[in-house]
Amino acid sequence: MDSKILKTLDYTKILQKLANHAATQLGEQAASVLLPSSDLDEVKHRLQATDEAMTVDRLKGGAPFSGVTDIRPAIQRARIGSVLSPQELWHISALLFAGRRIHRHVESVHEEQAVPMLQALVDAISEQKPLEEHIRQCIDEQGDVLDQASFELATIRRELRIGETRIREKLESLIRTPSTAKMLQEQLVTIRNDRYVIPVKQEYRGHFGGIVHDQSSSGATMFIEPESIVMMNNKLRETKLKEEREIERILSLLTDQVGEQADLLINDTECLQQLDFIFAKARLAHEMKATQPRMNDRGFLKLGKGRHPLLAKDSVVPIDVELGNQYTSIIVTGPNTGGKTVSLKTIGLLSLMAMSGLFIPAQEGSQMCVFDSIYADIGDEQSIEQSLSTFSSHMTNIIRILQEMTQKSLVLLDELGAGTDPAEGSALAIALLEHMHQTGCRMVATTHYSELKAYAYERKGVINASMEFDVQTLRPTYRLLVGVPGRSNAFAIAERLGLPKAIIDHARGEVTEEDMRVESMIASLEENRLSAEAERISAEQLRRETEALRQQLLAENERLQAERDKRVAKAEEEARSVVAKARREAEEIIKELKQLAEEKANVQDHRLTEARKRLDEAAPASKLGKQGKRPSAAKARKIEAGDEVTVYSLNQKGTVVELSGSQEAIVQLGIMKMKVRLDDLELLARAKPEVVKTGANLTRSRGDSVRSELDLRGENLEEALMEVDRFLDEGLLSNLGQVYIIHGKGTGILRTGIQDFLRRHKHVKSFRIGNYNEGGTGVTVVEFK
Known part of the structure; x- marks a missing residue:
């Protein structure tokens, strides 16, 4: 994409706004080099990433990027053997910590609502907690190496503190002596050249011996290291050199560990840069109240309520544009300051933003196209230095466009044919439009020439458009009206401003009859459009009311359905409870009756009658x-x-x-x-x-009603055992010596359960699997005692 076009359409200003939303310098760098893509899959990929970032922002708030810096220069230095500074090492640990924190942030959202692209990016961040903790154990946030970095360093610094304390104590004892105090400019201990000294008056400089390290600007004070502490200062200096060597060793060790992970650390930095850049796109979309466009590569563009993102939201008038379906070229006419150029720039800029993976300030469902390139000839490019007139500069630009454009290009032309004789300019404009239209590109052009209105009206695939103008207030409304050519409104404006009617009538007489018919036709079209617009608004209001009523009825129906389901479920639960209770009572009564039957002689009639009555009452009435x-x-x-x-x-x-x-x-x-x-x-x-x-x-x-076989095939085990128990009682009371229980072969669960029951039955003498002619393993033969 030509950088000149990007600047003409204000794309560079959008990148600046995007960079301002980045949390790190890494994100700013990525935002500043963003370019539109002509690959549909790549554009969809970018838009999906932006959409996922908006989801994360909505559910969990902004991602925590604090501590992320560009550590790549330090990593490269570590690779070639340079020792990194404590501050550089701290920045590496901070980046590792931020990577883990961002990973948790995105993963917490991914568990609720899938954000696969962001999840893939954070998954690519390496887990290097041991390196991070080792660095933090050795270096603090201010970039100082800690005593705990090594045992040797802690020992050396303890010696340093002891040595410094002894030197201070000796010097303070010296300066507090009355005889010495009068020789001092001030009673204090200070440091010069990393050695402890005292301020001595010039005239007493030879009294203390030792070494003079400095003097005041006036020469009245000499900063002397007394001879009595020279050896102590020397030892302290040696200890400090040991400290420096130990720090150097620690930093070298940490640098080696960083160098071993150089590739992973560079990858982590790039992943975090990409994440910050994506979240910056989401924050920009939130600021502009932008939406995700639907992308295609068919040359189809449909903007609903599209706004120029650099204009104030409360003052900009949104435009509705459709291009590439029934018509591929739009000719916009209308007065100056009516908003034609802004409309051109809005179409071009929103196309560039969509192709860059940015959301656009337009209505949900707006469709944008991936163009191979966007060309624009907008503004007066007159150049005195190059001796180019306005017309010449426009022609130079248009010739370049003609040489480079394809059928997959978007061409935006402002004031086509301006800057020369109107007759020749309009003829040239029509010729250029026809050539571009034949190429098959998508084109939007603005002009003042009325001849182009007729061209757009007669040419298939080309449509007129205009910027609406309110004659009553003499102000443009900045609304783009597709399908309606623009009117000059010159006579109406002059009349409203007070020009005598005689002059206006004379001017009208100078206009050809054909031009008057065209103006009359345009006026009629505009009147019809206003009427249709009013009807559309009324129909839209009715549709919204109908939809609201429909949603209300659906909600009521769902509520009633849920209530019905709830009541049915409650009834079923109550029924199950009643049946279960009846079954338990029946089983208890049957067990009691069996005990009564075994007692036989001792059973009284009233006890049997009472048990039978209880059994009758146990059965649910509606079962x-x-x-x-x-x-x-x-x-x-x-x-x-x-x-x-x-x-x-x-x-x-x-x-x-x-x-x-x-x-x-x-x-x-x-x-x-x-x-x-x-x-x-x-x-x-x-x-x-x-x-x-x-x-x-x-x-x-007895007789025919006594069964010697019981068929249990298809029953579950619990019901089958109840049937077997009753069947054995009947067989025992009927004096049957042997009975057959048919359980089938199947999985064997029913056979095994029944045979376990028979083993425990006190009246069963023995049982066996049926013979071949008795049904084989599908039958169990029972013999009573």
């Missing part, structure tokens, strides 16, 4: 059998004594012993009898069983 509904009353009345039936409420088969009134019957269920309503029974088979009385008033059926 249905497997068939899903009870038989009709008519069918229930056909049941007679001796019939084999199903009791729906218990899901059990039994035999009717006798009818009890017109609505109930006494049914034999295994070892127990119970009174059941007729509408809770379903007839299975007619039979005439022989009833045998027992000592305990218990009855059991």
Whole structure:
């Protein structure tokens, strides 16, 4: 992209604003060299990164970049063997710490909402906590090497402190002596050339001996190192040299460790630079209230409420532009100061921003195109030094554009054909527009020539546009009206300003009839446009109200649906609770009845009757059998004594012993009898069983109603064991010596569970797997004691 075009379209100012949002100098460097890309995938990649950074800012706030500096020069010096300063080493540790902190910051967002590009960048930052901690153990934030950096350094500095203390004590003792005090300019101990001295008056300089290190500007004071502490100062100096050598050794060791990780550290720096740059784009988008454009490479551009980002938000008038679908060229006409040039720059600048991965100040859903290049001829480039007129400078620029443009280029031309004779200028402008249009590029041009209105009207793929002008206030509104050519408004403006009507009428007479028809046509188009705009606003308001009502109805429907689901779930839970309770009570009663049956002789009738009554009450009134509904009353009345039936409420088969009134019957269920309503029974088979009385008033059926086989295929283990228990009781009471339990082969779970139960049953003598002709492993044969 031509740097001159970037400056013409104010792109460089946008980069400056972007750099101001960077948190580090690294980010500023990346922002200052940002250039638009013509690769669609690359542009989408850049925009996605910006979008992810906005997500992180929205959810967790700004990323913590404090401590990040450009350590690459120091790393390069470490590579070639130079010893790094304490401050440089501290900056390296600060960068490592910042990298870990930013990694946690982005990762915390990635867990809530995916930001894959940023996550990939922070994952590329190396984990070098040992190096960071080693540096921080040796160097503090001010760049001083700490005593704890090594045992030797701590020992040397302890010696230094002791030596300094002894020297000070000796000198202070000396200057406090009355005889000595009068020889001193001041009673203080100071340092010159890293050695402790005292200020002695000029006339007493020979009294102390020792070494003179300095004197005052007036020469009245001599700074003397007394002979008595020369040896002590020498020893202190030697200790300081040892300290310097030890510090040098420590820094050299740390530098070697940094050099070993040079490649990783440079990569970390570049990753953090890229992250800061991406977050700067997000902060710029937030400042401009910008949105993410949808990108394409089809030459299609659709801006909704596009604003020039360098103009104040409260004063700029947004524009709506569509280019590259039904028409590829727009000819904008209208008066000066109407905003034509701003509209041109807005289209060009927003295109450059989108191609750079920046969000644009426009409506959500705006579409931008990736161009191979953007060309602009905007402004007066007259040059006295080069003897170029306005027309010549424009032509020079346009000729260069014609030589370089392609069908994938965007061309922006301001005041096409200006600066020369109107007739020749308009003819040349039409010729240039036609040539560019034939090339297939996307083009927006502004002009004053009315002849271009007719060209745009007649040429397919070219459309007129204008900047709206309010004749009542004599001010431009700066709104771009696509599809409506501009009017001169000269007569209306002159009349509003007070020019005599006679002069205006005379001027109108000088205008050709064809021009008057064109002006009349434009006026009619503008009137129709205003009417259509009012209707559109009304329709939009109605659509919003309809949509609001629709959303309200959807929300109400969802609420009712949720309420219904909640009530159904509650009813199902209550039903499950009732059934579970009934099942538990029934099992307890059945267990009690079995115990009563074993006691036999000692059982009293009223205890059996009471247990049967409790069993009747345990069944939930609304429980249905497997068939899903009870038989009709008519069918229930056909049941007679001796019939084999199903009791729906218990899901059990039994035999009717006798009818009890017109609505109930006494049914034999295994070892127990119970009174059941007729509408809770379903007839299975007619039979005439022989009833045998027992000592305990218990009855059991014999003959055809006694089963010697029990088919449990398809049952779960818990239900199957209950069926087996009842089946064995029936077989025992019927004096059957052997019965068959059919459980199928399947996975073997049912067979294993049943056989475990049989091992514990006290009336089972033995059991075995069926023979080949008995069903094999799908059948268990049980023999009673």
